[in-house]
Amino acid sequence: MSEAIALIDYGAGNLHSVHNALKAAGAGHIAVTADPDIVRGARRIVLPGVGAFSACRNGLWSIPGMVEALEERVIRGGVPFLGICVGMQLLATRGLEHGETPGLGWIPGDVKRIERTDPRIKVPHMGWNDVALTAHKGAADLIEEGEAYFLHSYHFVPDDGHHVAAMTDHGGGIVAAVARDNLLGVQFHPEKSQAYGLALLARFLEWDPQ
Template sequence: MAEVLALIDYGAGNLHSVANALKAAGAQGVKVTSDPDVVRAADRIVLPGVGSFRACAKGLKAIPHLVESMTERVHVGGAPFLGICVGMQLLSTRGLEHGSTPGLDWIGGEVRTIERTDPAIKVPHMGWNDVAPTPHARGHEVIEPGEAYFLHSYQFVAEDPHDVEAMTDHGGGIVAAVARDNMIGVQFHPEKSQAYGLALLARFLEWKP
């Protein structure tokens, strides 16, 4: 029987592209859903996200019992979880875009604007860039070195450096991925990262943390 993968629909993600990429990577039971009961029964959970941290956090928390069902399934049930772009940023304690907005606080840290230390560095950070796993990477069976597609103006600053799974360089180090226990978040877009992204999604589908 195929696993059920809950792709969270809260009005803040390019769901069609992510769903197609997951299917291309081998997922058979993808359910695009905002139903807490579906989430509680899912084998894996993917949280996408595009746009501002505040809008995404507001949209996610506006759906009754959705955050509670995700928390229950991931933290109690142990379901593997993948956050993509703003979906990764929402794992943080807070986002500082348009004021301070609480995140899920699953991985301590905050989301701040990318600081331009060099006038030649452009923000947003957009395009292909390296993904370099850290020496202490915990979810190394999912995140491997390569090149991925980024599009963001804000960066995840983790409280615990051991939660940083991979880095990239854009006028200085920027967190490319975070991980803790059965949770992984990637700042880049696997669904736009061609062969590298599909291989990463395939590893996530097989991941047994």
């Protein structure tokens, strides 16, 4: 299992579509797993997420030893990590959906509801939208200009703007991607973003942040 890509199964992700997209992007063995020991041996880790921040957080924390295994492998081990949608939002310090819920805290910031400043703007932010780069370094190098598919009502607001890798516009700026060291998080869904998303996943599969 040491060569596996660990796709974390905590009851809150679009696992089938993400698995198929990773395979289409060139992945070899993918372990869809809720086993912390497999995570500790993985060479890449993908954390998907669909739904409410608190539900996803509780699902991840309910697996004994999983958060500790992720911290050991990602933060201390430095393996490439990709968070998708709520999987990206869980990198934050806290989510403010249905009260305050602590996140992993790997990239400091809050997850807040998208504010409707224009009645023509609909929430959730759903559909295709532009991805505009804001940084070119480290994990941010994996992001390219293009169009991706979004579906979310809450958005990640990092404390440090240097962690923002890309933005999109939906009645105002919304963070499309965050990056730090060996961490990349995308608010959009690569598995639903056709050629653009598969190209991103292919770059992630080849990425060596060391």
